[in-house]
């Protein structure tokens with residue numbers, strides 16, 4: 001089965017010209033490009049094969065200064081919405097309750113939520129602690145959600161994000177199995193320092209449905225290696 005690769009550009013690149021160039025050169029079936037909000041429309045115009053993703057979404061239209069609603073994103077052609085990324089949870093005060101509201105709004109609009117979960121460095125060598133931490137994120141993030149047909153989970157151990165220290169593929173696969181044990185047959189992606197060198201090993205495991213890629217998705221040549229490994 002082909003794997004899904006999501007490019008999480010975070011707050012990059014600086015200009016829309018650079019965004020369009022990068023999107024054009026990594027446009028590929030099975031790839032979701034998640035640029036920052038200001039570039040969504042232009043990236044949507046240049047890609048032919050990739051799907052469009054957003055890095056967050058707010059649960060409502062209306063008087064919420066600075067927020068971007070799920071409806072607005074849908075109108076731009078967004079299909080996937082990353083939710084609960086650890087950078088938002090840790091640095092921007094995003095709570096499980098907020099993520100849960102956003103997730104319900106995304107599902108309500110018929111889009112695919114990509115729910116990010118993952119333990120911090122305190123549980124790095126403590127699989128039981130990590131499992132219970134992740135289970136709690138799933139429980140709270142999915143509270144009241146019955147239909148998980150469109151749900152995608154991204155397992156991203158926090159200590160592996162942007163550090164060059166990826167998880168071992170075997171450990172990531174174990175977590176994916178645990179997540180499916182709880183939720184049923186949902187796709188589980190791995191994220192955290194995925195690059196052209198380590199991606200093949202992750203993609204070779206049937207438990208891992210694809211990758212959520214940060215830093216390496218900004219380098220076209222590197223990202224193309226990742227796309228190739230996922231085919």
Ligand code: PGA
Pocket residue numbers: 008156160161162163164191192193194212213214215216
């Ligand atoms: P990274 O980021 O690939 O740069 O580690 C992954 C992510 O933050 O989703």
